[in-house]
Amino acid sequence: MNDDLSALAHPVAPPAPSRLRRLELTGLALLSFGIAAYGILSAASGLFLLTVPEKRDIVSAGAILFAAGVGVGTSAFGLLAWRARLGGGRPWKLLTTIGAASLVVGLVAAAVLPVPPAYRASASGLLVDVDGAASIAGPIGWAEKRNDDRLTHSIAFSRDLFTDRSKLENNETLRADLTVTRADGVRLDHQAFFADVLATVAADREGGRLTQTSFTSRPETSLGAECMRYDRVVEDRGVPTYPNAVFILANYNVVCFHPTRPIVVTAGWSHR
Known part of the structure; x- marks a missing residue:
């Protein structure tokens, strides 16, 4: 048993x-x-x-x-x-x-624990870092799009002021962007590089779509780096939904050489 x-x-x-x-x-x-x-x-x-x-x-x-x-x-x-x-x-x-x-x-x-500085909070939304070289305060309520490749890192913000864009007067838009580009291969001195950028922008007509009405540029010395500002206003006659209308597009930009790294930083915003 x-x-x-x-x-x-x-x-x-x-x-x-x-x-x-x-x-x-x-x-x-x-x-x-x-x-x-x-x-x-x-x-x-x-x-x-x-x-x-x-x-x-x-x-x-x-x-x-x-x-x-x-x-x-x-x-x-x-x-x-x-x-x-x-x-x-x-x-x-x-x-x-x-x-x-x-x-x-x-x-x-x-x-x-604290979030990465690339996404730290700021008074106007998020202070977004781009490649550790520059940052931009992300506007609240704007659409955001990132683009990253081997040489360029960028972030773009966009906002349409009216949700109903069926009327011509409601097609008012705001855009802002920040781009960081490696400049290891730049052989021009900084002033020659700025001159080349300004000439390229001023000559851009997008295949005849744009008619330039004003273009100004000036050195920028208040940002702690070697920079150039340029402002441009054009008439845009190529908006697909309104082919016969003329839109006024104002662009405000600054391009800088990073003070310690072989990088070009470009920031801009536009109003159409």
Whole structure:
């Protein structure tokens, strides 16, 4: 009798998961490992950016900890899914604790620690950083579009003053933009470069669509860098929805050489 009871007391191995269940667990594990790899690589990239002086403004400790927390947490849950696939029985308590704690730490860090300076709050909305070289206060309620490639980083804001643009008088628009361009390959001296920019802008007619009515330029010395301002007013006869109408487009721009980096910064706004 005692022998029978002792036999019943031995642990019984759980049944092996079915083929479908193993496929589900394999997919879950691979998904978790993929997210984990992305999180860990993002955290590593953030740590690397902290070592680059001109990039420090676009990363924060909160973002790095969030990425690391997601990476470690999803790694732990991926291991749990893989172990369950192999018929390992109950989840490891240590992995469960590590996974949950890592995700909580990441979320808390993202919520509590300061956001990157690239998106720090300002009185007029968001002070948006472009490539760590220049920033612009994002106007509230305007549409925003970013463009980034190997040589140029830019952000553009737009606002149509009237939602109903079916009437000619309601087609009033505002635009603003900030562009940062690498200037490693610029062989002209700064004044010659400014002259070339001004000549190009003044000659632009967009295939005959624009008729220039005024163009002025002047050196700008109040921004702590070598800059040139230029203002341009044109008549626009090429608005697709009103081909016979004449719109007045006023542009106000400034172009600068960054004081410490081989970068050209261009900012402008327009009213049509």
